[in-house]
Amino acid sequence: MLTIKNLEAGYGKVHVLHGISLEVPKGKVVTLIGSNGAGKTTTMRAISGMISPTAGEITLNGERIDGMESFSIAKRGLAHSPEGRRVFATMTVTDNLTLGAFPRLTGSRPKGDVAGDLVRAMDLFPRLKERRNQLAGTLSGGEQQMLAMARAVMLNPEVVLLDEPSMGLAPILVEEVFKIIANLKSQGVTMLLVEQFAAAALNVADYGYVLENGRISVHGEASRLKDDPAVKAAYLGGGH
Ligand SMILES: Nc1ncnc2c1ncn2[C@@H]1O[C@H](COP(=O)(O)OP(=O)(O)OP(=O)(O)O)[C@@H](O)[C@H]1O
Ligand SMILES: [Mg+2]
Secondary structure, eight states: OOOEEEOOOEEETTEEEEEEEEOOEEETTEEEEOOOTTSSHHHHHHTTTOOOOOOEEEEETTTTTSSSSSHHHTTTTEEEEEEEOOOOOOOOOHHHHHHTTTHHTSSOOOOHHHHHHHHHHHOOHHHHTTTTTBBBSSOOHHHHHHHHHHHHHHHOOOOEEEEOOTOOOOOHHHHHHHHHHHHHHHOOOOOEEEOHHHHHHHHSSEEEEEEEETTEEEEEEEHHHHHHHHHHHHHTTTTT
């Protein structure tokens, strides 16, 4: 369970988040919807420790994680699949995935069955399986995006943050990504999802929050938000 209370964050003098509160309950998929520049990526960066919040509280399973270093937060089971294909270019697909399990291999997270999870990750992402010995830097953009997502799952996380996993993908791969998200959900993986395809995100999510200029404007059950006239007009029209 991830809980955020009155979170404020930004970049230097630029304040982006003006006190947002949200919850990602265990086993649920929660989506954060908002226009470009609303602060979705900034929210995820603040949660995973890539930037330091300036106010508010973030707790993971009851423990305060705001202000901790990224690696300490990852050790506690928070996995972040960041916006824009961040993979280790000069390492193979398999090695990238194994690195995702690094805290499990060094004993800072329960080890579990890393080898089995690697097999399961490859089964979930067949394109990565076919290319398991290829250097990540030579994968297509879409394949790198999938690798970033699969690597996050290899942490066996308490919560995974997915920032636009479908960005730049061909329509058929977008569909595949949403199937994978639904599959992870059925396995009980807890997720905070940001997606340009807001309607598809609300279909897979249990709950949603709308972020406008760094503030939550509306939130509710995903099924209810899908029918909310204001949400429909602003985010579920053509192109979303
Ligand atoms: N490193 C940075 N330095 C300064 N300002 C930044 C930085 N990163 C983002 N911003 C600003 O913070 C605001 C929120 O950006 P953010 O990336 O969180 O938006 P977003 O909701 O993820 O948008 P998108 O849908 O385009 O990904 C924007 O005004 C952006 O210009
Ligand atoms: Mg973003």
